[in-house]
Amino acid sequence: MADFRKDAAEVVRWIDRYLSHARDYPVLSRIAPGAVAHALPEEAPEQGEPFERIMADFERIVIPGITHWNHPRFFAYFSISAAPVAVLAEALAAALDVNAMLWRTSPAATELEDVVLGWLARMMELPPEFHGIVYDTASIGGFTALAGAREALDLDVRDRGMAGRDLPALRVYQTAHTHSHIEKGAIALGIGRANVVNVGTDDAHRMRPDLLERHLRDDVERGFRPMCVVATVGTTSTTSIDPVRAIGEIARRFGIWLHVDAAYAGIAAVLPECRPILDGIELADSLVVNPHKWLFVPIDFSALYIRDPEILRRAFSLVADYLATPEEGVRNYMDYGLQLGRRFRALKLWFVMRSFGTQKIREILRGQIALAAEFAGWVAAEAGWEVMAPHPFSVVCFRYRPRDASEKEIEAANERIMTAVNAGGTIYLSSTRLEGALVLRLAIGNEKTTRDDVRLAWDVLREAAANA
Numbered sequence: 302m303a304d305f306r307k308d309a310a311e312v313v314r315w316i317d318r319y320l321s322h323a324r325d326y327p328v329l330s331r332i333a334p335g336a337v338a339h340a341l342p343e344e345a346p347e348q349g350e351p352f353e354r355i356m357a358d359f360e361r362i363v364i365p366g367i368t369h370w371n372h373p374r375f376f377a378y379f380s381i382s383a384a385p386v387a388v389l390a391e392a393l394a395a396a397l398d399v400n401a402m403l404w405r406t407s408p409a410a411t412e413l414e415d416v417v418l419g420w421l422a423r424m425m426e427l428p429p430e431f432h433g434i435v436y437d438t439a440s441i442g443g444f445t446a447l448a449g450a451r452e453a454l455d456l457d458v459r460d461r462g463m464a465g466r467d468l469p470a471l472r473v474y475q476t477a478h479t480h481s482h483i484e485k486g487a488i489a490l491g492i493g494r495a496n497v498v499n500v501g502t503d504d505a506h507r508m509r510p511d512l513l514e515r516h517l518r519d520d521v522e523r524g525f526r527p528m529c530v531v532a533t534v535g536t537t538s539t540t541s542i543d544p545v546r547a548i549g550e551i552a553r554r555f556g557i558w559l560h561v562d563a564a565y566a567g568i569a570a571v572l573p574e575c576r577p578i579l580d581g582i583e584l585a586d587s588l589v590v591n592p593h594k595w596l597f598v599p600i601d602f603s604a605l606y607i608r609d610p611e612i613l614r615r616a617f618s619l620v621a622d623y624l625a626t627p628e629e630g631v632r633n634y635m636d637y638g639l640q641l642g643r644r645f646r647a648l649k650l651w652f653v654m655r656s657f658g659t660q661k662i663r664e665i666l667r668g669q670i671a672l673a674a675e676f677a678g679w680v681a682a683e684a685g686w687e688v689m690a691p692h693p694f695s696v697v698c699f700r701y702r703p704r705d706a707s708e709k710e711i712e713a714a715n716e717r718i719m720t721a722v723n724a725g726g727t728i729y730l731s732s733t734r735l736e737g738a739l740v741l742r743l744a745i746g747n748e749k750t751t752r753d754d755v756r757l758a759w760d761v762l763r764e765a766a767a768n769a
């Protein structure tokens with residue numbers, strides 16, 4: 302173990318240096334496609350190599366190919382950060398190397414999961430009957446919720462499948478702003494993309510309940526079987542908020558499942574002033590929220606809350622002889638989804654919650670929302686720039702719009718700005734499209750992002766615009 306101790310000390314030194322100096326790297330990796338692959342040998346080494354050599358290549362080959370999500374000026378997609386304490390928890394989880402497929406294969410993993418997801422549920426004021434289960438991503442949590450929605454229809458799809466029988470087409474309702482994993486889930490579950498209905502939105506990109514109701518009525522009349530409506534709290538492009546209560550009331554009336562995708566923004570409900578974003582959540586059947594997005598837990602960690610977890614067991618449980626277990630009254634989480642093996646993910650969220658405390662979590666979120674609002678204020682006040690959507694959380698959609706420019710010229714100018722700022726290495730941001738128009742998107746979510754970082758982003762953007 303002497304080697305281990307020396308190597309471990311080196312890794313801890315490396316992580317410490319990295320996390321405290323993440324801002325010294327270019328945010329976006331600058332390597333050309335294929336550079337990492339070409340720097341590596343074709344074959345695995347026949348003989349083991351010393352740790353120092355592996356670390357040296359990690360530094361020399363891997364790090365240049367890293368885009369630094371931990372960089373405080375990473376403003377693309379949804380900005381995130383791995384709390385150092387959670388990095389340590391990940392190391393402990395790897396050391397334990399437990400597979401939490403059954404309660405008995407590590408009771409603490411199952412029970413800690415129940416406890417921390419209970420804490421989170423109460424912080425967000427979720428209905429007390431909601432039960433949380435950890436999955437890797439919102440995509441898998443959303444897929445699992447859709448499978449639950451299908452099971453809830455009692456069509457015996459589990460045994461008889463969907464094809465070659467007298468089944469009406471099942472329908473899923475969302476908006477054009479819903480995250481693509483819902484459509485992927487519909488593909489995987491044999492529902493088909495043609496049966497994913499985009500309900501129209503209002504001028505703040507929110508689902509229009511009146512249009513949802515009209516689709517449902519028409520579909521029932523035409524012989525379709527409505528299965529699930531997905532409301533998003535914090536859509537991926539603009540962080541718009543679908544009206545959960547109004548949608549939930551309609552879902553109840555039509556007897557269909559309501560899934561709430563709050564992967565990014567759901568965490569904001571821990572702020573009393575933001576809790577109204579989940580108004581009506583007691584009408585939902587399931588909700589997804591990602592601690593790996595806005596709760597300082599390293600990827601991956603997504604929580605699916607479900608009103609009736611037994612539905613998932615009905616949909617998925619298959620206990621092979623070699624997995625039979627004598628305990629009664631315990632949860633074996635292999636029964637609640639596709640995967641058998643499960644990482645001990647609860648540990649890192651437990652470390653974060655205990656080390657931060659709810660109060661600090663609230664302070665950080667509040668600070669980030671305020672920074673985003675301040676940035677939006679700068680954009681709105683500057684001639685030739687415009688804010689493109691409401692910004693209820695920590696993401697701002699905006700663009701450069703020089704006077705008298707045509708839509709085509711505006712688009713080209715914003716493309717040049719994006720390319721220039723991302724090549725510069727100081728900041729990294731991504732874009733999206735709203736009603737066809739290219740818009741820039743600045744997302745704040747890293748624990749270490751300061752007002753100076755956001756200010757610098759604004760300076761870099763304006764300089765790029767002057768040269769665009």
Ligand SMILES: *Cc1c(COP(=O)(O)O)cnc(C)c1O
Nearest residue numbers: 438439440480535536537564565
């Ligand atoms: C990020 C995001 C997802 C997908 O998250 P993964 O955990 O990467 O699958 C789904 N829905 C929304 C609203 C998101 O913002």
